[in-house]
Amino acid sequence: MNEKKFDKKKILDLLLNNAMYIIIALVVIYVAIKRPKFLGIASIINILSLTAAKLPIALGIAGCIVLAGTDISAGRIVGLSSVVTASLLTTTSKIWPQLTDALPIPVVLLIVIAIGALIGFVNGFSVAEFSLHPYIVTLSTQLITYGIILLYMQGGTNNGMSLSGMIEPYKELITGTLFRIGTVSVPRYVLYALIFTVIMWFIWNKTVFGKNMFAVGSNQTAAEVSGVNVKKTIIMVFMMAGIMYAITGFFDAARIGSATAATGQNYESDAISACVIGGVSFVGGTGKISGVLVGVLLLQVIFTGLNFLSVSANMLYIIKGLIILIACAIDMRKYLTKK
Amino acid sequence: MSERPDLKDPQKTQQTTPLNLHNLYSHVKISVKTLDKIIVGLILVLVIVVVYAISNQGFTVEFDPRGGTPVESQKHLYGEKIDWEVSEREGSRFLGWAVDEDCKVFWGEDQEITGSVRLYACWEE
Amino acid sequence: MSQNSVLLKMEHISKSFPGVKALDDVQLEVKAGTVHALMGENGAGKSTLMKCLFGIYHKDEGHIYLNGEEVNFRDSKDALEHGVAMVHQELNQALKRNVMDNMWLGRFPMMDKFPIVSEKKMYEKTMAVFKDLGIEVDPKTIMSEMPVSQRQMVEIAKAVSYNSKVIVFDEPTSSLTEVEVEHLFRIINDLRNRGCGIIYISHKMDEILRISDEVTIMRDGKYIATRDSKNVTMGEIIKLMVGRELTNVYPPKDNVIGDKLLEVRGLTAEYSKLHDVSFDAYRGEVLGVAGLDGAGRTELLENIFGIATRRSGEIYVNGKRVLNRNSRESIKNGFAMLTEERRATGIFGVRDIQANSTVSSLKKYVNGLFLDDKKMYDATQWGIDTLKTKTPSQKTQIRSLSGGNQQKVIITRWLLTDPQILLLDEPTRGIDVGAKYEIYELILKLAKEGKLVIVVSSEMPELLGICDRILVMSGGRLAGEVDARNTSQEEIMTLAAKYV
Numbered sequence: 001m002n003e004k005k006f007d008k009k010k011i012l013d014l015l016l017n018n019a020m021y022i023i024i025a026l027v028v029i030y031v032a033i034k035r036p037k038f039l040g041i042a043s044i045i046n047i048l049s050l051t052a053a054k055l056p057i058a059l060g061i062a063g064c065i066v067l068a069g070t071d072i073s074a075g076r077i078v079g080l081s082s083v084v085t086a087s088l089l090t091t092t093s094k095i096w097p098q099l100t101d102a103l104p105i106p107v108v109l110l111i112v113i114a115i116g117a118l119i120g121f122v123n124g125f126s127v128a129e130f131s132l133h134p135y136i137v138t139l140s141t142q143l144i145t146y147g148i149i150l151l152y153m154q155g156g157t158n159n160g161m162s163l164s165g166m167i168e169p170y171k172e173l174i175t176g177t178l179f180r181i182g183t184v185s186v187p188r189y190v191l192y193a194l195i196f197t198v199i200m201w202f203i204w205n206k207t208v209f210g211k212n213m214f215a216v217g218s219n220q221t222a223a224e225v226s227g228v229n230v231k232k233t234i235i236m237v238f239m240m241a242g243i244m245y246a247i248t249g250f251f252d253a254a255r256i257g258s259a260t261a262a263t264g265q266n267y268e269s270d271a272i273s274a275c276v277i278g279g280v281s282f283v284g285g286t287g288k289i290s291g292v293l294v295g296v297l298l299l300q301v302i303f304t305g306l307n308f309l310s311v312s313a314n315m316l317y318i319i320k321g322l323i324i325l326i327a328c329a330i331d332m333r334k335y336l337t338k339k
Numbered sequence: 340m341s342e343r344p345d346l347k348d349p350q351k352t353q354q355t356t357p358l359n360l361h362n363l364y365s366h367v368k369i370s371v372k373t374l375d376k377i378i379v380g381l382i383l384v385l386v387i388v389v390v391y392a393i394s395n396q397g398f399t400v401e402f403d404p405r406g407g408t409p410v411e412s413q414k415h416l417y418g419e420k421i422d423w424e425v426s427e428r429e430g431s432r433f434l435g436w437a438v439d440e441d442c443k444v445f446w447g448e449d450q451e452i453t454g455s456v457r458l459y460a461c462w463e464e
Numbered sequence: 465m466s467q468n469s470v471l472l473k474m475e476h477i478s479k480s481f482p483g484v485k486a487l488d489d490v491q492l493e494v495k496a497g498t499v500h501a502l503m504g505e506n507g508a509g510k511s512t513l514m515k516c517l518f519g520i521y522h523k524d525e526g527h528i529y530l531n532g533e534e535v536n537f538r539d540s541k542d543a544l545e546h547g548v549a550m551v552h553q554e555l556n557q558a559l560k561r562n563v564m565d566n567m568w569l570g571r572f573p574m575m576d577k578f579p580i581v582s583e584k585k586m587y588e589k590t591m592a593v594f595k596d597l598g599i600e601v602d603p604k605t606i607m608s609e610m611p612v613s614q615r616q617m618v619e620i621a622k623a624v625s626y627n628s629k630v631i632v633f634d635e636p637t638s639s640l641t642e643v644e645v646e647h648l649f650r651i652i653n654d655l656r657n658r659g660c661g662i663i664y665i666s667h668k669m670d671e672i673l674r675i676s677d678e679v680t681i682m683r684d685g686k687y688i689a690t691r692d693s694k695n696v697t698m699g700e701i702i703k704l705m706v707g708r709e710l711t712n713v714y715p716p717k718d719n720v721i722g723d724k725l726l727e728v729r730g731l732t733a734e735y736s737k738l739h740d741v742s743f744d745a746y747r748g749e750v751l752g753v754a755g756l757d758g759a760g761r762t763e764l765l766e767n768i769f770g771i772a773t774r775r776s777g778e779i780y781v782n783g784k785r786v787l788n789r790n791s792r793e794s795i796k797n798g799f800a801m802l803t804e805e806r807r808a809t810g811i812f813g814v815r816d817i818q819a820n821s822t823v824s825s826l827k828k829y830v831n832g833l834f835l836d837d838k839k840m841y842d843a844t845q846w847g848i849d850t851l852k853t854k855t856p857s858q859k860t861q862i863r864s865l866s867g868g869n870q871q872k873v874i875i876t877r878w879l880l881t882d883p884q885i886l887l888l889d890e891p892t893r894g895i896d897v898g899a900k901y902e903i904y905e906l907i908l909k910l911a912k913e914g915k916l917v918i919v920v921s922s923e924m925p926e927l928l929g930i931c932d933r934i935l936v937m938s939g940g941r942l943a944g945e946v947d948a949r950n951t952s953q954e955e956i957m958t959l960a961a962k963y964v
Binding site: 202206207208211212214215218219221222223224225226227228229281283284285286 | 809
Binding site: 012016019023027035037161162164257258306307308309310311312313315316318319322323325326329330332333336337 | 369371374375377378379381382384385388389391392393395396397398399415416417418439441443444453454455
């Protein structure tokens, strides 16, 4: 009798703790029945490519969440990086009319990385040094960055027009074919995203910095007492995140084929949702790279699926919000049952 | 001197340091049972919303004639094509519909719809 | 006073925590119109008893009667509504709000016609209570802008506004000046004359003898005696408080004291009471630090370790000056510090045993670019084996371990940094008897290896049992130094009260 009850409880635990995955599995099955094309090669590769495009930003933001913080400036940093990339890697730059030829690709990459790292430093420094809440700090840098993007788009003779016409070698480098499955080509940036994921895995799990990041996230005072350089760790986490956003922006200019002031808008909301679904808890000090990967992938699957069902964008926002709420409730449940 | 972190600094102990949220759920006074009910409730809401969303499926295609004769917006499912219509404007030639205002990316007549979209008329004077 | 009726009666109260019996058949009887002092060493069970009264802890056994009727309060709000109030040691107030908001929080007076809080009524009612008690405070002042003494007055006024019959004062004078103390005593006397029963918890003997009518003494979670304050002496109270026999629960001491290792000169803190502390300590020594709560023991360790801001003072290790400006420098200089609040400043709750053990010594495990898993595993396993830590695996979250095992993991963390000087703040707090013994053994073993161990503890027998010398702190200053072999608890107690 008692044993039976125990079993029932176990099953309930299993069902509720994995509710998110079950929902997503059900959606996938439903969509696959309704629209068999959803599970076709083209669609799967589309999902994978979009996942790869959104991975770096999620990996960056995940670090901030491990610190029990957040970063809402992410999307705008992606945007800034994207427009800078687009304006420098073209032969007909309206923002820099004096620039007759595109700059070398590595130089541009370094420039955008420097920009991302700088904004990340401002975020991290304000959080670490003045004990400001990450939300308010990144809100201010988000606004400032957006202002800079708008000003930049007005630069030269551009007058706020969207930027396109990037040089071919750059487009080839990012969106060129990695390999083909049938007639569908897998773009190169999928490989790059994978490489970044591996690098981040090593940073998180195999370096002093990574271990310190988790320590600060799980108990800042204890970390301070234990000899962890808390301020340096916080600053470095935000800088690392900034670099990841910059790289996302660098990819996006080529992936989308153009860059506008709106590029990157709201990216952080998807990235944060992915982290929460992937078990990077806002409690701080917990989370895995594999979780981030799974989170981004699942979110992409569910939205591509809903898109196949012709669900309008308006409804998607509501669904997104509900998914985040459920993910939070499940996260809390996991924490409470272990207490 | 004051730059150093000080656990005993009265000013710092009074304000909660932002990153010290590590005990986020430790003050949550909610039983797992209630939480279970909340989770199930939220899932139900999600299911209802998804069902509603699917039953009201369809992407809207809006047309901005930009000075030409107006074209009514259309509703389509995923993978369908738009019902091709043409706008007219005095003294201008209609080039086609574009996704962006700068007429850089045109919408092909056989292009499949994958989401709601707003199309802009492109004109040659 | 004997004709006064019994207002509050607590009898046969017992309360156990895992491995510790915090209260064992304790009784307390407070008569109307009297001040009843509750005394005992740190950890004697005074605050646990009060927490049982206010429903913060659920008592395992026993009954509480208020005016002859049995009561079991759910929480302090419930108690307050029944006329039992507490003026806390650490004031629990909304500091950013003004006085009257704090007074009427949770029961704001409403306007007659609208369900809107009436500021005017609130002001008038507050003024009425203040006038009654002779408190001169503007009800519109923001709490954080007032000195502690006035904030305490507000707390008392709040208790009175609930028509409280029983009011508990927990160390009320610890941060008051003499004039403020006089004012407080006037109010307490006034309350007594109105027929309130006051429970007064304090370490300060002279205050107790002056203000109280009766004294109940507790020791080790047990009720010892109740005396009439008029016919009792300070000496008698101290004897009753420390009258515990030293039982043989300490490992044999066979450490050898060597050369001078640590020299502290004129240590004064920026943000705490710690003032001009100087002492020497030697290799292989176990040095105790005794004192009452708030005497500056923890602050002393924090200042040496560099996690609290120093105003002045110098520290020498082996005759060489060290700065210890932050924990990293201190670790490099061979210091290690076990903090008092294990949960708040010790453990990384959601992290596993390995992460908790290696966090302070991570640089040791770096192999090229990355950390070496094998080295970290070995180091952690060494800690688990040497300290006999009971854990399912290295991957277990530390918060699921018992207090004693958590403590062992944190000690492992520090041993892995190869320290010369260990600063242990309440190393055996909240852990069971068996684990305590193991920690004592470990402390002596470390001393035998030639390290210096400085132990802060509120349990005097513990200090007498394992230390060579004991520094006694009082009011942030060093009140004296005693040889642990030929001193008594009475001597330490007297020193501890020196600058109070």
